[in-house]
Amino acid sequence: MLSLTDTVQDAILLFSSMGKDVLEIHDQNGEAAGEFSLSDLHKAIQQGKLNESLKDFLRDQSSSESIHKNLSVNENEYSKLLGNHVFSEIINSLYDGVYITDHNGITVQVNHAYERITGIKAGEVIGRHMDELVKAGFISRSVSVEVLKEKRPITRMQTIKDKRKIIVSGTPIFGNNRNILYVINSVRDITELLHLKHEIEELQDLKKLRQNARQMHVNTYDSILNSTIISDETREVYELAERVAQTDVKVLLQGETGVGKTLVAKFIHHKSKRKDEAFLELNCGALPANLIEAELFGYEAGAFTGASSKGKKGLLELAHQGTLFLDEIGDLPLELQVKLLKVVEENKYMPVGSTEVKSVDVRIIAASHKDLAEMVQNGLFREDLYYRLSVVPITLPPLRSRRKEIIPFVQYYLNAFNKKYQFTKEFSIEALDVLTEYTWPGNIRELINLVERLVVTTNTDQIDAKDLPEGVKTRRSEKNEESTSLKDAVEHVERQLITKALKKYKTTRKAAEALDVSQSTIVQKMKRWDKVD
Numbered sequence: 001m002l003s004l005t006d007t008v009q010d011a012i013l014l015f016s017s018m019g020k021d022v023l024e025i026h027d028q029n030g031e032a033a034g035e036f037s038l039s040d041l042h043k044a045i046q047q048g049k050l051n052e053s054l055k056d057f058l059r060d061q062s063s064s065e066s067i068h069k070n071l072s073v074n075e076n077e078y079s080k081l082l083g084n085h086v087f088s089e090i091i092n093s094l095y096d097g098v099y100i101t102d103h104n105g106i107t108v109q110v111n112h113a114y115e116r117i118t119g120i121k122a123g124e125v126i127g128r129h130m131d132e133l134v135k136a137g138f139i140s141r142s143v144s145v146e147v148l149k150e151k152r153p154i155t156r157m158q159t160i161k162d163k164r165k166i167i168v169s170g171t172p173i174f175g176n177n178r179n180i181l182y183v184i185n186s187v188r189d190i191t192e193l194l195h196l197k198h199e200i201e202e203l204q205d206l207k208k209l210r211q212n213a214r215q216m217h218v219n220t221y222d223s224i225l226n227s228t229i230i231s232d233e234t235r236e237v238y239e240l241a242e243r244v245a246q247t248d249v250k251v252l253l254q255g256e257t258g259v260g261k262t263l264v265a266k267f268i269h270h271k272s273k274r275k276d277e278a279f280l281e282l283n284c285g286a287l288p289a290n291l292i293e294a295e296l297f298g299y300e301a302g303a304f305t306g307a308s309s310k311g312k313k314g315l316l317e318l319a320h321q322g323t324l325f326l327d328e329i330g331d332l333p334l335e336l337q338v339k340l341l342k343v344v345e346e347n348k349y350m351p352v353g354s355t356e357v358k359s360v361d362v363r364i365i366a367a368s369h370k371d372l373a374e375m376v377q378n379g380l381f382r383e384d385l386y387y388r389l390s391v392v393p394i395t396l397p398p399l400r401s402r403r404k405e406i407i408p409f410v411q412y413y414l415n416a417f418n419k420k421y422q423f424t425k426e427f428s429i430e431a432l433d434v435l436t437e438y439t440w441p442g443n444i445r446e447l448i449n450l451v452e453r454l455v456v457t458t459n460t461d462q463i464d465a466k467d468l469p470e471g472v473k474t475r476r477s478e479k480n481e482e483s484t485s486l487k488d489a490v491e492h493v494e495r496q497l498i499t500k501a502l503k504k505y506k507t508t509r510k511a512a513e514a515l516d517v518s519q520s521t522i523v524q525k526m527k528r529w530d531k532v533d
């Protein structure tokens with residue numbers, strides 16, 4: 001499970017996650033090279049050798065053990081010692097907890113550190129048998145009892161109340177005739193250590209994210225799109241958009257509000273042969289039906305009350321040879337859908353109040369945040385129009401499922417607003433953490449607005465988690481229940497386990513063995529994740 005070059009710290013995490021007492025160590029060829037036990041870990045912690053490699057640590061131990069002698073002492077001397085107040089003072093001055101039981105498993109002494117670490121008072125346990133204390137729920141299992149049974153030193157990692165993790169090492173003290181007189185347990189709280197290790201790892205992840213963010217800024221498109229951030233998570237979308245830009249094929253962009261549909265439409269236009277002609281936009285959800293009709297198809301002079309006496313050109317005509325982007329197409333009333341179908345199928349239409357059929361050469365890109373396929377099923381959107389418009393459907397995922405992009409977006413817009421308002425603000429790591437966890441119902445648009453607001457309203461150079469709006473802070477914890485499907489959650493766990501195993505074993509074959517799955521399962525999953533990334 002471990003390699004010789006791993007450090008003692010790496011072993012702590014593995015012990016904690018695997019719940020084992022002994023872990024195998026492998027050399028660089030994957031061959032078994034020894035074992036690392038909980039009692040080795042305990043020694044390493046006591047000797048402050050957390051950053052030492054397992055190879056160095058085990059080498060040092062074997063040389064020191066060879067000079068270690070087993071002391072055997074008279075029983076009377078011990079019982080005198082235990083009652084002695086100098087001895088009590090000595091053990092009370094230790095930082096680690098000490099718990100002593102006699103040969104029957106009855107508690108005879110505990111020190112202050114033990115009380116501090118476990119919250120259990122000496123008066124509650126002294127004179128009581130360990131089995132009784134396990135039954136009463138003070139501890140989950142007794143290392144002393146195991147030592148008495150097996151007559152050898154034993155070390156265990158345990159979880160006590162408040163989910164604190166402790167490491168307990170029990171050592172038997174033998175009398176002259178090799179019978180056990182006492183068991184001395186030393187107890188160390190390693191919760192803090194584990195915590196620190198997690199924090200270090202999280203910081204490293206964050207650092208990597210920031211580096212990626214920098215690379216992504218370089219990786220932008222030119223001209224109008226030089227502010228487009230294209231991450232691994234959206235690269236496929238933009239690559240597809242670039243391919244379809246070469247032809248006039250109809251594209252339907254789908255995704256929640258603010259995910260970047262308009263930007264992709266502009267991107268297609270600017271990558272197409274129409275790039276020097278107009279790109280016009282109509283939000284079908286923003287106007288009543290009659291006005292949409294007038295806007296889109298134009299009207300003849302005097303076509304309706306209030307119409308301009310000169311008539312008006314419609315967007316279709318104005319976008320001739322260019323691109324017309326119809327946003328929120330799902331809101332287009334059914335009667336106008338018929339008219340649009342004629343444009344899409346024949347490139348022909350009639351302005352309002354006119355009998356003249358006009359021809360037009362325009363590329364139409366439609367977008368919707370509603371599920372058009374479902375609308376078709378419910379009779380709210382024409383099926384023929386749906387199929388005509390969605391020859392190439394492109395779906396933009398919500399920001400909450402493109403988490404790797406959040407920090408790059410935040411940093412990018414932070415720079416932009418710092419420049420605009422002449423500030424040099426920065427986000428604290430905690431604030432970035434909260435922003436990464438947030439659900440972003442308004443997606444990138446919401447993120448841009450929030451960053452601008454924070455840059456302008458905070459009065460220190462560092463924007464901290466406490467400066468974020470309440471909604472952002474509270475919606476983070478709801479996120480998992482709200483937006484993670486069971487499938488996503490399972491995939492997330494699978495991915496974590498496989499990544500960890502690959503890191504450890506280096507080859508898919510060995511990782512597969514460790515996880516008890518076939519090698520092809522791992523390879524297939526990795527291929528799928530590669531695509532998603």
Ligand SMILES: Nc1ncnc2c1ncn2[C@@H]1O[C@H](COP(=O)(O)OP(=O)(O)OP(=O)(O)O)[C@@H](O)[C@H]1O
Pocket residue numbers: 227228229230255256257258259260261262263264327369444445448
């Ligand atoms: N990849 C990107 N890089 C940088 N900014 C982006 C990116 N994608 C979107 N944005 C910005 O996010 C904001 C919202 O994007 P956009 O207007 O394209 O979303 P939308 O999906 O069309 O929203 P709606 O459905 O509400 O019209 C815009 O300011 C846009 O410039």
